Amino acid sequence: MDSATNEGTSTPAQDPSSLLRNGLPARQALNNQELARLIMGFLEEGYTRADGTRRKDLLKVLLLNHAFYHAGTDALWKSMPSLSPFLRLLPQLYDDTSEQSESVTQAIKADPWLRFRFYSPKATSLVLVDDDATEKSVPLHWFNFLLTLPSRPSSLFPKLVELTVDSLRGVNSVIPFQVSQGLRAVSIADFSKAEDYEKLGKGAVASLVTTFAFSSPRLSKIAIGSPLTDAMRSTLSQYSALEIASLPVPLRFDRSHVAFLNGMKCCMKSLSFHSEGPSAANQGNHRAFLTNGSHLTQYKEDNKKSSVSTLNLIGDGSVMAYVTFFFSSPRLIRCVGTIKKVIARDDGVFPSKDINLTPTSHLTYLAGYEEHRPHFLPDEFYQDFTTRLGNLTTLALKYIPFLDPAFTAHLVSRLSNMPQLQSLCLLPVPASSDERHKLILPTLECLRTFSSTNLALQHLTISLDMSTFPSNIPPISLPGHSLETLFIMPYYSNQKPQVSDLVALATYLDHLFPHLRDITSFFQEKQPCASVAEVSKFALGLWKDVTHLITPYQAMRKHVEHQLVQNLFGGEQSEGRRRCRGYR
16 A cells, blocks of 8 residues: 555655755755865856856856855956946945935945955956946046045055056046056057047056056056057156067158167067058058068168067058068067058058968068059069078968969979978969959979978968869879878869869879878868958868878778788797797
8 A cells, every 4th residue: 555655656856955955965065165166266267258148157156155155256356347346336426315325424434445345356357448337326526535535445456467448438547547566467448539539548548658667567468559659659668577569550650669669678579560540541641662672681780689579460561561670680480460451552462361471580571562563573582582581480471462473383483492391371362353463373283392392391271273183193102291281272273173183183192292181171261352262162172072082092001001010020029929939
């Protein structure tokens, strides 16, 4: 009877929260402070970003119980995307009613900064942004009054390491002057587009630059978006610990705009310059452009003083060239340039979407042209270019509309002068759709040269003329070239090749580069240039077919190699065992 009763009765599911209230082992585990700290430490890295959804998820975990709340409070306040949560910890300025006025008065008499002093030391990263709601409840004049009270902390954020200034409205304009001396990184947005910039904004930015120079002696990283004045440059030269800087440079370039950096007390390691600004269109017709053959032939005294090892350039091509020339010292080991658009003029070689030069010693040669027409460079240019950059380990020229349609073909013919190249990317685009700008590209035969002259090459991305396929297949020589990734952008071959051509192509590549492991992944990525994206679609199908042919070649070769090893060493081991048995 009891058995039947038990079978007919189902046990209701228990609520997890009721299990915790009933004192079961689950509650004891979740209330363990040390366990909560371990869990929050694991979650902290992913949830302290400015992602609103992530922060909400973290808040749900904190509300689980007291143990998780106390363990996760530091993580919640560590990286703050706004000043608003801190201002809500202060007495709010409400409408003038007797009840609200009484509560504010009592809060001021007690300790208006009590809660702020508890939470503000937890912040190590803070972003100052506009917040209309906070400005109403804590306007600037009210915040300044609270700062006069004796209970205010000496430093509002004593452990702040990183500060981003995206707004100078209201209370945001006061905070940068009230942070700790341990500040390490500062980012100041571009306020030049604001209506009151000339009257108020420029002075505010100058004050910030001056304040950080003397109140933050450990500042090692600064990024300034607003235009620099001569006074700001003079102040920046006083920074004693600066290692990384991102600064604007005018389109009307002058050596004084960057020369002050060589006189700084600190040892600058990484510099970034951006030459796009609100007055770009107006300054375009007054700039001094590079002419054909402009280049740096030797170091000058100013260049020798530079300590910069990494140079990042964004904006105008001519400004990029001048800045590169100035900082081209023996210490420069990496130079990366990105030109987003051409301003007021076509700069020939410079209007690119991405230029990436990573020299092992220095960058010495760049050239620009003043006319938007095909410009065929002499052979001496390519000889000089490759010789001067002979120590380059990485060379990437992506989506650049060279005015010399045969630039890639001529450059490839001289790459034997750069034997240390490990990564090469040559993806030019036509300067226009006009027939005169049609690209003259190297053919598949150039790969034969790479296999014999550039033995250090491991990664190759290149645009080739594939109107013809190789007929003379070279013999394979093991261990063979070390190239691992090969991405060929096929031009002038819009029809799917015949099976015989595919077999010849696969055999050709396998014999030249027997260690290839990837020839397709590049074409699966989204291409930023429309003309390249169209070719990339055709390329993906082509190289997938070639991969299906190359893979069996490699598998068969590995099998043969394994059998040879077994035959050579397996027999010796068997003979050794027989001899051992004979002695016994």
